[in-house]
Amino acid sequence: MAQPDTHTASYDTIVIGGGISGLVAANRAAELGLRTVVLEKGTADKYLCSSRYTGGTFHVCLTDIQVGPEKLAAAIDATTRGFARKDVGGAVAKDSLRLVRWLQAEGIKFVNLGHYHSFVLAPPSRTGPGLDWEGRGGDVLLRTLETNLKKRGSHIQRGTRALALDVSTPGIIKLEVEQAGGTGTKSTLTAKAVVIADGGFPANVELVRQHITPVPEKILQRNALTATGDGLQMAMAVGAATLGMDCFYGHLLSRDAMNNAKLWPRPYVDSLATSGMLVDAHGRRFADEGEGGVYLANAVARLADPLSASLVMDHAIWQGPGTSPLVPSNPHLPNAGGTLHRANTLAELAALMGVPAQALQDTVAQYNQALESGTLPQLSPTRRVDRYKPWPIKVAPFYAVPLCTGITNTMGGLMVDQDGAVLDKNGAAIPGLYAAGGASGGLEGGPSIGYVGGLIKSVLGLRAAEKIANFSA
Ligand SMILES: Cc1cc2nc3c(=O)[nH]c(=O)nc-3n(C[C@H](O)[C@H](O)[C@H](O)COP(=O)(O)OP(=O)(O)OC[C@H]3O[C@@H](n4cnc5c(N)ncnc54)[C@H](O)[C@@H]3O)c2cc1C
DSSP: OOOOOOOOOOEEEEEEESSSSHHHHHHHHTTTTEEEEEEEESSSSTOHHHHOOOOBOBBBBBBOOGHHHHHHHHHHHHHTTOOHHHHHHHHHHHHHHHHHHHHHHHOOOOESSSOOOEEEEESOOSSSOOOOOOHHHHHHHHHHHHHHHHHTTTEETTTTHHHEEOOTTTOEEEEEEEEEOOOOOEEEEEEEEEEEEEESSSSOOOHHHHTTTTGGGGEOOOSSOOOOOOHHHHHTTTTTTOOOTTTTOOOOOEEEGTGGGGGSOOOOOHHHHHHHHEETTTTOOOSSSSGOHHHHHHHHHHSSSSOOOOEEEEEEHHHHHGOOOSSSSHHHHHTTTTOOEESHHHHHHHHHTTTTHHHHHHHHHHHHHHHHHHHHGGGSSSOOOOOSSSOEEEEEEEEEEOOOOOOOOEEEEEEOOOTTTTEESOOOEEEEEOOOOEEEESSSSSSBBBBBOOOOHHHHHHHHHHHHHHHHH
């Protein structure tokens, strides 16, 4: 298929962003005969994005995607306590496995690492502490999908940043773009449809301050720093509504990860946090550890000082959940240089942590007693016991890990329907405008900070392309 002049051209579909959701949308659109281009602001051959760094597990709410659409839809509903839009949740539940099968047909290879990790991009990236992406699943996926796109007569236009949308002409969207290199050269492309797949806004400090934490400087960017909310802002400027903006997907990490690259994106300490307890600078619990690591990561971000929280546990937890699989904290956290306070008494531990000794002793005693008497759910804050087993904190030596919280992806974003169509504040689709992946909102978040999944949101890329092509799956 001949491509027109790339700087003034007109397309059937323009995709903003060359991560997984953009490349799924673009390949599916090109496969269905649409003249398509991907605009990618990165200039490098292997431009960075979350998809390049990904751990690669395709799951829905930490559930194996093979359990069937009904169970997946129920999991989405339960995890988000009804916050997820029924249409979007239903589409993801219905098409998760179809997405993986479609990727397999594109030549993408998966490995089964057990439990809900039945489809993990090969080769897996979880090789040890620190970042390991080159030649790993996400990197291979992006390069494979780019090769396929070229074979379909389309391409990724690198060094092109989308800036602004104009939807005032019926049937046509005008997109202002800027070329990389600081020349300030701007041009306008046109298309019948635009798919925003720019990864959301985790790396936009001001948007994160506005929606997620009062002090974004004190949370770790556990991502590639390339998802800066451009799509969100340009769509909002033409009337798009947003949903679930206050929650993020992320993990709890050693506070030393703020300055030590070996300590992120792994190991993260979620399995320790959901077994033991989190305390603030006063030695007091402040969140329900039983809600899970992603919930706790958000709770820490919401503290006045997100760098003031610590994880407290005993020897049994350190030797048990601490050694659980997928780059466990024991031994990787101390081996990679992360602080692990260790003491024979809680009073000594408190001194190492810099929290009041009596307060920490009281907090632990109260927790142990509630655990013994079966009254953890009555504690304040409450402690759920149905998801993650609470362990007593009794066996010396005692340990503490100073924490930071890492933001991987924003959960919320542009309000979309089941096909990724971007909706306005009245719930009506903005003609021709779509969002997929991290740019989309409506699947995750809510009061329980319900985490559904990052990669799985590229279902919306697949469906958006099919909707644009009037293809019925
Ligand atoms: C370390 C790590 C581990 C993870 N593990 C998992 C996991 O195991 N399972 C899971 O489900 N999820 C996981 N995730 C999350 C998952 O990888 C992401 O949710 C997903 O890759 C997001 O894909 P995306 O296409 O929406 O965005 P991205 O991959 O972020 O791609 C967006 C692209 O858009 C480009 N862009 C941005 N703005 C513009 C603009 N204005 N113009 C042009 N281009 C633009 C960016 O440069 C980028 O290349 C992980 C993420 C990380 C970082």
